[in-house]
Amino acid sequence: MGRKARVSTTIVALMQAGERHAWTLEALQAGLAARGEPADFSSIFRATEKLAAERTIRKMLLEDGRARYELADSHHDHLHCTTCDALIPVPCVIRAGASAALEAEIGVAIDEHQLVFSGLCPKCRGDEAPRRRGRSPARK
Amino acid sequence: MGRKARVSTTIVALMQAGERHAWTLEALQAGLAARGEPADFSSIFRATEKLAAERTIRKMLLEDGRARYELADSHHDHLHCTTCDALIPVPCVIRAGASAALEAEIGVAIDEHQLVFSGLCPKCRGDEAPRRRGRSPARK
DNA sequence: CTAAGTGCAAATCATTTGCAACCAG
DNA sequence: CTGGTTGCAAATGATTTGCACTTAG
Numbered sequence: 606m607g608r609k610a611r612v613s614t615t616i617v618a619l620m621q622a623g624e625r626h627a628w629t630l631e632a633l634q635a636g637l638a639a640r641g642e643p644a645d646f647s648s649i650f651r652a653t654e655k656l657a658a659e660r661t662i663r664k665m666l667l668e669d670g671r672a673r674y675e676l677a678d679s680h681h682d683h684l685h686c687t688t689c690d691a692l693i694p695v696p697c698v699i700r701a702g703a704s705a706a707l708e709a710e711i712g713v714a715i716d717e718h719q720l721v722f723s724g725l726c727p728k729c730r731g732d733e734a735p736r737r738r739g740r741s742p743a744r745k
Numbered sequence: 746m747g748r749k750a751r752v753s754t755t756i757v758a759l760m761q762a763g764e765r766h767a768w769t770l771e772a773l774q775a776g777l778a779a780r781g782e783p784a785d786f787s788s789i790f791r792a793t794e795k796l797a798a799e800r801t802i803r804k805m806l807l808e809d810g811r812a813r814y815e816l817a818d819s820h821h822d823h824l825h826c827t828t829c830d831a832l833i834p835v836p837c838v839i840r841a842g843a844s845a846a847l848e849a850e851i852g853v854a855i856d857e858h859q860l861v862f863s864g865l866c867p868k869c870r871g872d873e874a875p876r877r878r879g880r881s882p883a884r885k
Numbered sequence: 886c887t888a889a890g891t892g893c894a895a896a897t898c899a900t901t902t903g904c905a906a907c908c909a910g
Numbered sequence: 911c912t913g914g915t916t917g918c919a920a921a922t923g924a925t926t927t928g929c930a931c932t933t934a935g
Binding site for chain 4: 609610611612613644645646647648651652670
Binding site for chain 2: 889890891892893894899900
C-alpha cells in the first residue's frame with residue numbers, strides 16, 4: 606500500500622490537487638500526461654479499478670455512458686450540467702430517515718445510493734438563461 | 746403518432762402490461778418475441794430512442810452499464826438489488842424543497858434527478874440475510 | 886407514391902483482458 | 911529473485927449507424 610505504483614499514486618495526487626471534481630479515464634490520462642507521467646489507458650483503467658476496490662476512490666456511471674472517478678472522502682451527490690457536461694458536487698439531500706422509512710415500508714435493505722440531478726451548473730445557468738431581464742436566447 | 750410502428754407499439758404494450766418494471770433492450774427483444782412480434786435489435790433500439798425522445802418512456806443507465814427502459818408515467822426512484830440485479834421502484838424521497846434549496850444555495854437550475862439505491866430487494870433480503878437468528882453466511 | 890419503420894451487416898465506443906517486459910523491495 | 915505494475919495489442923459487450931427493402935397511409 607506504500608509508494609510503489611506510479612500510475613495509482615499520480616492519479617490520487619491529481620485528484621487531491623482538486624483542479625477538477627470528477628474524472629473520466631480520458632481526463633485522467635490527460636492529467637497524468639500534463640504532470641509528466643504519461644500512462645497507458647489500460648494502466649489507468651486498472652489503477653482506478655484497484656483504487657475503487659480498496660475504496661480510495663469511487664466510480665460512477667453517468668447517462669452519457671462514461672465512468673467518472675472521484676476521491677471517496679466525503680459523501681455528496683451531484684449535478685450533471687446538461688450544457689457543459691460538468692459534474693459538480695452538491696450536498697446530500699437524502700435524510701437518513703428517508704432510507705430507513707423505505708427499508709421499513711418496502712422491506713428492502715439499503716446499502717448506499719447514487720443521486721444525480723440534471724440541470725444547469727452555476728456558470729451555464731448564468732450564461733444561457735438570463736431570465737430576469739427577458740432576452741430571447743439569441744434564436745435557435 | 747397513431748398506430749403505425751409495429752415495434753414501438755408492441756414495446757409500449759409490453760411495458761403497460763407491467764409484467765416487469767425495467768427492461769433492458771435484450772428483455773424487450775425477448776418480450777416482443779414472446780408476443781409473436783420478433784424484431785431486430787436495432788429496430789428495438791431505434792424505437793426506444795424515439796419513444797424516449799418523445800418522453801413516452803424513460804431511459805436509465807445502471808452501474809452494470811446496460812440501459813433500462815420504463816414507462817415515463819409516474820415519477821419514482823429505484824433500488825438496484827446487488828444480489829439478483831432487479832431494479833425495483835420505490836417512492837421518491839426527494840422533497841421539492843430540497844432541490845429548491847440547492848438551486849438557491851448553489852446557484853444551479855435543477856430539471857430532474859435520478860436516484861438509485863443499492864441494496865437488497867425484499868426477496869433477497871429475506872433469502873440472504875436471516876440476521877435475526879444469527880447464522881454464519883455459510884462461509885464465502 | 887413517399888416517408889417512416891425495419892432487418893442485416895458493419896462500425897463505434899468505452900472499456901476489458903491476455904501477455905510479456907519491467908521494476909521496486 | 912518475485913509479485914505487483916505497465917504497455918501494447920487484441921477481445922469484449924452494448925450499443926449505434928449505413929443502407930436497401932418494406933409498408934402504412
